[in-house]
Amino acid sequence: MQTGPGDNEIINRVLRGEQALYAELVKRYQNFVFTIALRYTPNREDAEEIAQDVFVKVYRSLADFRGESKFSTWLYTIVTTTCITFLRRKKLTVHSLDNEHIFEAADNQNSTFKANQVEQKSKVQVINDAIKLLSVDDARIITLFYQAEQSLEEIGRIIGVDPNTAKVKLHRARQRLKEKMEKYFTEELKDLVG
Structure with missing residues (x-):
């Protein structure tokens, strides 16, 4: 604080x-x-x-x-x-993570993920890595709520929706973040919990 x-x-x-x-x-x-x-x-x-x-x-x-x-x-x-x-x-190219080809490429690099699992990561680093796999909108709302500590009202103002819609979007973004963590960071989660 x-x-x-x-x-x-x-x-x-x-x-x-x-x-x-x-x-x-x-x-x-x-x-x-x-x-x-x-x-x-x-x-x-x-x-x-x-x-x-x-x-x-x-x-x-x-x-x-x-x-x-x-x-x-x-x-x-x-x-x-x-x-x-x-x-x-x-003039950098920005790729949407909603694109299926991005996830196919990530799946093909599974051996890289396994090699990185050997490296001990902090909880924050694992979460940040998982956030990078989210869509821009999901990453933004997660960042605003957890890292910028913005209220739902403030998030709503920033992204141009009412607070209830911001709450729904945050809930869905959390679900997708959980799915990414479970899919790509299973070993790290075991280490962090265990």
């Missing part, structure tokens, strides 16, 4: 001239921003570049934050927009 002044207080103080405090916001949200960027591009260097771009954009538009929602909700919107712009600029 965060200690010290709240996000809104920091923003107000930065806007009043205490620019050095902006580093506290960066520190609080750097993992959040980097994690979201990694959902859009598997390349760590690209994700780091996106994260840097995001924090520059946020600093420049801090005065536009109205405080009607959590800072993290506003930040999430900037991160996703920056990621999409970055991918368009780089």
Whole structure:
């Protein structure tokens, strides 16, 4: 949990001239921003570049934050927009995980999964690996709820649905995440539980 002044207080103080405090916001949200960027591009260097771009954009538009929602909700919107712009600029091909060919390729790499199972993974790493197998929409809602700690109301605002629909989408995304974990990470789950 965060200690010290709240996000809104920091923003107000930065806007009043205490620019050095902006580093506290960066520190609080750097993992959040980097994690979201990694959902859009598997390349760590690209994700780091996106994260840097995001924090520059946020600093420049801090005065536009109205405080009607959590800072993290506003930040999430900037991160996703920056990621999409970055991918368009780089002209990277983005494949939907709903495509059957992607799963066929993953099944054919089963030996790679077995080799990786030898490596001891933390619970967080296993979950993050499973999230990478989800569709973009499912990964986004799981990330918003569990990693960004957004409420169903805030998630609804971000994705443009009412809170009840967000709840249903979250439930379905959890089910698909569970299925992916059971299918691809059986050994890791045994190690984590056992």
